[in-house]
Amino acid sequence: MNESTDKNLQFLSRFRDSMFENQIMLSYKGEISQNIMLGLLELTERKLDSSNEDQGIKSKIFNVMVGCLQNITYHTEDNKHAKSSMFLIGRIIDGYAIYSGNAISKDRVSDFRAKLMSMTDMSGEELSVFYKTWLTSGELSDKNGIHLGLIDIARRTGNTLDFDFENIDEDYSYFSLRTEIKSTL
Numbered sequence: 001m002n003e004s005t006d007k008n009l010q011f012l013s014r015f016r017d018s019m020f021e022n023q024i025m026l027s028y029k030g031e032i033s034q035n036i037m038l039g040l041l042e043l044t045e046r047k048l049d050s051s052n053e054d055q056g057i058k059s060k061i062f063n064v065m066v067g068c069l070q071n072i073t074y075h076t077e078d079n080k081h082a083k084s085s086m087f088l089i090g091r092i093i094d095g096y097a098i099y100s101g102n103a104i105s106k107d108r109v110s111d112f113r114a115k116l117m118s119m120t121d122m123s124g125e126e127l128s129v130f131y132k133t134w135l136t137s138g139e140l141s142d143k144n145g146i147h148l149g150l151i152d153i154a155r156r157t158g159n160t161l162d163f164d165f166e167n168i169d170e171d172y173s174y175f176s177l178r179t180e181i182k183s184t185l
Contacts, residue, residue: 023091067149068100095182103172120160127155
C-alpha cells in the first residue's frame with residue numbers, strides 16, 4: 001500500500017468515527033434536485049420507521065428537511081459550487097440535529113445574515129407574525145434576503161437557527177445551518 005492510499009484510508013476511518021460520534025443517520029453531499037429531495041425524504045422515513053419514532057417528530061423532521069433542501073436549491077441555481085451542497089441528520093440526546101450547507105452569492109450575505117440575526121431574537125409568537133406577514137405580502141421569497149422556508153423552520157422547531165458564512169472565493173460564501181428538533185417525552 002502506498003502513502004497516498006494509506007492517507008485516504010485514514011481519512012475514511014476518521015470520517016466514519018466522526019459520523020459515529022455525532023450519530024449521523026443520513027449524510028448527502030452534491031447537487032440537490034427534486035428527485036434527490038424525494039430520495040432523501042424516503043431514506044429518512046425508512047430510518048425513522050425502523051427506530052419507531054413518534055409521528056409528530058417525523059412530521060417536524062420532514063418539514064425542516066424540505067425547508068433546508070428548498071433553501072439549498074433556491075440559492076444554488078446556476079451556482080458553480082452546487083456540488084458542494086450538504087445535508088445531514090444526526091441524533092442528539094434529546095432529539096435530532098439537522099445540518100445543511102450551500103454556496104450563496106456574496107452580494108446576498110449581508111442582508112441574509114441581518115434577517116437571520118433578527119429572527120434569532122424573535123419569540124415564537126413574533127416568528128408566527130413575521131411568517132404570516134411574509135405570506136400576505138404577496139412575495140413568498142426574496143432573492144436578496146431570506147427564504148420563507150427558513151422562517152418556517154425556526155417557527156416549527158421553536159429553536160434558534162445556528163448559522164455561519166465562510167468565504168469560498170471572491171464571489172461566493174458557504175452558508176452553514178444547524179437546527180434541532182426536540183423529541184417529546
